[in-house]
Amino acid sequence: MNLIVDGIVFRHHPIGGVARYFNEILPRICNLDDEFKLTFLSPWEYRETIGLYSKGSVLKVPPFSRLTYRIPFLRGVGGRVETLLARSLSGLGNNSIWHSTYNTVPEFWPGMKVVTIYDLIYEIFPHLYQGPLGDKVRFDQKRAVESADAVICISETTRKDALNFYDINEQSTFVTYLGVTxxxxxxxxxxxxxxxxxxxxxxxxxxxxxxxxxxxxxxxxxxxxxxxxxxxxxxxxxxxxxxxxxxxxxxxxxxxxxxxxxxxxxxxxxxxxxxxxxxxxxxxxxxxxxxxxxxxxxxxxxxxxxxxxxxxxxxxxxxxxxxxxxxxxxxxxxxxxxxxxxxxxxxxxxxxxxxxxxxxxxxxxxxxx
CATH class of the missing domain: 3.40.50.2000 (Glycogen Phosphorylase B;)
Structure with missing residues (x-):
């Protein structure tokens, strides 16, 4: 089975907790189960390695979202073009799983989609995240979660919050706790x-x-x-x-x-x-x-x-x-x-x-x- 991991979070938060999560689990997934052929869609400018060795491949995605971010009327276009390009690099999508690092949804994807919820701070504290950026994050996460075939939550508390805020089936949610480095x-x-x-x-x-x-x-x-x-x-x-x-x-x-x-x-x-x-x-x-x-x-x-x-x-x-x-x-x-x-x-x-x-x-x- 093909596993496609969209590395968008490594563009915006390359050293945060989410990046650590994927840096830790992706090499282990490659080593623990030969059934998965992993493709990591890496930001063009991201120079680090996530340790996939010979059991995974890395494809570079040009930074359209960064190029258009400072142009107000193009701000949303760059990210969409980036996702479309990542989608095209991923092949047909048959017998494939798309696991986004941060709420991207591939267009016309015939395979399965997995999303991980790290927290719901934008929903629980909307007054701290107002304006277009806060609205976009809330929209993107809601869209990604509600269109996913499986929703991974990093705690039971996070799962309960997700069920409260999103229209999802509890049976499609899974708790996988994080680790200690x-x-x-x-x-x-x-x-x-x-x-x-x-x-x-x-x-x-x-x-x-x-x-x-x-x-x-x-x-x-x-x-x-x-x-x-x-x-x-x-x-x-x-x-x-x-x-x-x-x-x-x-x-x-x-x-x-x-x-x-x-x-x-x-x-x-x-x-x-x-x-x-x-x-x-x-x-x-x-x-x-x-x-x-x-x-x-x-x-x-x-x-x-x-x-x-x-x-x-x-x-x-x-x-x-x-x-x-x-x-x-x-x-x-x-x-x-x-x-x-x-x-x-x-x-x-x-x-x-x-x-x-x-x-x-x-x-x-x-x-x-």
Missing amino acids: DSFKDDHKYESSLSIENPFILFVGERKGYKNFNCLLEAFSDWKMRDEVKLIAIGKPWDYEEKEFIVNKGIDDRVEVISSISDDELANLYSESEAVIHTSLYEGFGFPIVEALAKGSKLVASDIPTTREIAGDIPMYFDPHDSMSLIDALTIAIETQLSEKEIYDIKKHTFQYNWDNTAMETIKVYKSL
């Missing part, structure tokens, strides 16, 4: 040029909007232990509002942002931190959650359905709408000392989240069609 699975301390003042608490990832990082800044600024414990954030540099808040609260020497870091260095920080803080109002899965647990870190997390599903009772939960609740959880985390058995049990919980399982479950979805 190898760097976070072992106890090895990697070489690093980073020099971090101990002790510190750690925040990883995007901070704006539903990520709710402001709750952590507010809590940290009022926390009685802020002069003893630093806050390290991994992500983009502070924006103007964050800088202003940090300076006004007098915590500019107690918080630090690191914008360039390898997985190996991040693994070190997870292990060395006093606690990892996860403040989101919503998640489809949550890589920082499973990465922190895989390293045996104490986790302070917002009490939301996805985290309960993925992490169970392990985290110290707080109300994400109440900074005082977070302060209490931070204090408990700092004062709690984990035994070796407790650390092992935390790590053991993440054994179920591995990329081999994700690939095998994805193959089962393909074969169900």
